Amino acid sequence: MRQGKHHDLFFAEDRGELLNFLDDLIPQEKLQWVSEDANTSGQLQCLTTTIEPTLTPPLLSPTAEEPASLLNGHEKPRLLRYYKTVMCKWFDCCDPSKHWSTTILELAETCLPLKNAILAVASKHLSLIGNMDESVTLHYQSLAFRELLPALSSSAYELDMLAAVALLRFIVQMTANSTPDSAERNAISLLGIEVFVEAWSSNPHSITHSVIFMNVLRLYIHAAWTSKQSLLSELAKSRWKRCTLMDSVYSDLSDPRICNGRITLIAAQMLDYCYDNEPKTAERWPGLCEKLDAWLTNKPASFDPIEECEPTAAQPFGAVRFDEEIQAIAWVYYCIAGLMLINNAPPSVVFWFSKEVRGFGFVQELAAKPENHVIAFIRSQSTAGELNKLAVQHRNIDVVEADLFNPESLKKAADEVTAKTDGKLDVLIHNAFSAGTEAMLYKPTEFTGREQELQNEISEAIKGNVLGPIYTINAFLPLLRNGTEKKIIYISTGAGDIEVIRVSGQPGQLGYASSKAAGNAVIAKYAAELADEGIKTLSLSPGWVNTDAAQMLQQNEVMFNYFLKSFQKVDPNLKGPISVQESVQAQLAVIAALDAATSGRFLTHRGDATSWF
Ligand SMILES: NC(=O)c1ccc[n+]([C@@H]2O[C@H](COP(=O)([O-])OP(=O)(O)OC[C@H]3O[C@@H](n4cnc5c(N)ncnc54)[C@H](OP(=O)(O)O)[C@@H]3O)[C@@H](O)[C@H]2O)c1
Structure with missing residues (x-):
């Protein structure tokens, strides 16, 4: 069997040989035998439903008249040069052989629609930065469509056709007033990603097919990310899964362009995981995390940012700067993939309040x-x-x-968590608290004549x-009822x-100590009320x-010694x-051991009612 000039056409001695060869790649109903001589010789072409809808050229001007600016004849060389030197940085960023600036440019010499698509994409970019009239883009775009559309029905898998379509799709996405949805609709009326997946999966060894596919994939990642929709249809996905070469093609992370391709594929897989219809199980999720972690660990050192700025209130994720565009592009996909994972973890939940040191320690340990x-x-x-x-x-x-x-805020938060966890919560750990007011160290009798301060101290605590935990528990109870641990x-x-x-002899912290004691009583009340539902509660002291x-206390020697001495009693x-770490690990062991028999108790981090330190 011979392979045709372009990798998507195969010539065989007879139809049976060809069908056997393609059996595993393309469903039979998508194949059409174009033959001169019954079964003996001819071409097998792939048909796909996606190319059947009316191919309405998106966003075209009604006429394709040559704009006056083109009449001087200098524009074409300028546009081709611009495409090669500027635009191909983007198109070739996942391709070590830089096919977009070499092979595809060569194909354009004999393929007019492709050449016009190249001229259109370059002029579009120039018009966006204010260096060219938009009518030039419309002119070339219109010419490209006019020639491309009749040709597509018979040669949709030809490399030059695929490349032209990819470029025209790119223009649709570049159009400033096109929302992701409208860009997507227009693009689908052109050629769906399914065609590109099929074209590559039926030419799995063709690097050119793979790099064309990668560029269309990147457009889809953008659309899927902004419109929160699955990347591929079920049909395309099954094709993609068969395309096992994908992982091996993008495996050598020492090459920056391959490394970039790899993270692009990972981001695509994350988007699929997030928005597909399959359950987000605890089994699927760690596998994706590992892929992302492996990329981060194995990427070349040159992919590290050259400067990282700390997060600020205005810029919560900080800012990063890179040496070259290619690394910045990779970082964008890394962040997309990371954020997708953060927001779509499987619903096995530990829930936590507070950020500071211990809260942070808990989060670290649990995560x-x-x-x-x-x-x-x-x-x-x-x-x-x-x-x-x-x-x-x-x-x-x-x-x-x-x-x-x-x-109110808690209700909103509960809705947010419901969406993230399918309405389930296993463990609620309420850590945040109030230490009271500036009068926190007054002894009870020192409030004589300071009744307002007393009122503030007690009510603040x-x-x-007391109230905060009740609000919180009530807001999240519906989720806890759906949880496993409860x-x-x-x-x-x-x-x-x-x-x-009594033993330490500390008369201060009136609000703090009495409100925490009241909180313990509240927690015992919840245990009494919710026992029948299998919900267990616990008041837990973390130790000192x-x-x-x-640490601040230790800097004040007098204060520190006062507390140490009274605790030593x-x-x-x-x-x-x-x-x-010691406190958090000990508390987690006590939480793990909590059962119906101990529900409602007040325990130390050592799991008893006496070892407070
Ligand atoms: N430190 C100890 O040795 C010790 C000893 C015994 C018991 N404890 C208990 O351990 C727990 C944590 O103490 P910690 O020392 O780790 O204190 P912490 O780190 O300061 O934790 C308190 C957290 O509560 C948050 N918070 C306060 N009011 C809030 C509100 N209205 N909404 C949301 N969050 C709020 C604070 O958030 P912001 O950062 O926004 O203020 C802060 O992150 C407390 O319950 C405390 O009683 C601590």
Whole structure:
């Protein structure tokens, strides 16, 4: 069997030989035998339903008259040069052999529609930057369509035709007033991505087919990302899955263009995972994470940004600068893929409030296991700190803003989480709190004559440590009912334990200690009410932990010694606070052991009611 001039045509001695060869690549109903002599010789062509609809040229001017600016004859060489030196940076960015600036340019010498498509794409770009009249684009675009459309029905898989269509699609997408949807509609009336997938899968060894496909794929990634729709139809997807060469073609990450192609394919796969109809299971998700991580680890060092700016309130993801366009393009696809994963983790949920050191420690510890989906709540992006960075590294973290003292805000947050987790929640950990007011260290009798301060101190603490948790639990209860673990954890404090107060002899923190003790009672009430539904609750003290607050305390020697000495009355062996990691790991073990028998209790991070430090 011979392969034709272009890789999409095969010549065989007889029809049977050809059908056997293509059996696994193309469904029989899509093949048509064009023969001069019955079964013995001829051409086999692929037909596809996607090229059958009326091929209405999008966005064309009614006439294709030569604009006056072309009459001087200098424009064509200028446009061809512009295409080769400027536009091909984009078209060739996934292709080490740079086919768009070599082979495809050569094909244009004998293929008028392709040549006109090249002239149209170059003039379109120049017109967008204000260096050419839009009528030039319309002229070439119109010529290209006029010649292309009749030719497509018989040679849709010819390389020159595919390249011309890809370029014309690119122009549609470049049109400023075209929304992703309208661009997509226009583009589909031209040729769908299915045709390009089929063309490549029926010519799996043709690099030129692959690079044409890659450029169309990139247009689709943009459309899928902005319109939140699946990238490929089911038909195209089955073809794509068969195209196993895809991974091997883009495997040598030491080549920058291959490396770029690889991340483009990964981004496409992420978009498909996010918007396809298949269940987002815990099995599928880690595989995609691994692909993305492998790309990040194995990409050449030259792909690292040359400058990274820290996130700010105005620019929560910071800013990055690169050496060359190709690396910036790759980074865009990396970010698309990363964000898709962050927002579409499977619904196995641990839910978390607060961002600061311990909250951060919890998120870190939980997110290290890919099967967890951690939803980290913060009051506002302005205090998100390192959390966004962590969320980019660990795609099983979702960051959601909510004011936990505000039921309205919590309701909105619950809706947001419902959408992310299919309405399920396994464990709710309520960590945020209020320490009270500036009067927090007053002893009870010192409030004599300071009743307003007393009222503020108590109500502020009650708002944060009693009402806030009730609002939160009630807002998320419907999700917890759908969860598997059904656990509500209230992070409390030993300072709210009567025996600790009695033994340590600390008279301060009136609002904080009493509101946390009230919070413990509330949590026991929830246990009583929800036991029949299998929902378990726990008040949990984290110990004395080396958070930012504890470190600040250590800088004030007098204060630190005061607390240390009074805590040592409870535990004479105490030397100081424990690490965040130790506290978090110990608490997670207690949470894991929580069952119906212990529900409603107030326990230490050691799992008992006595080891507070
Ligand atoms: N540190 C210790 O040694 C110790 C000892 C015993 C118990 N605890 C308990 O452990 C928990 C965490 O303490 P921590 O020291 O780690 O404190 P932290 O890091 O400051 O955590 C408190 C968090 O609560 C958030 N928050 C406060 N009000 C909020 C609101 N209205 N909406 C949303 N978020 C709000 C804060 O967010 P912003 O950043 O936006 O303010 C902050 O991130 C607390 O429940 C505390 O009682 C701590």
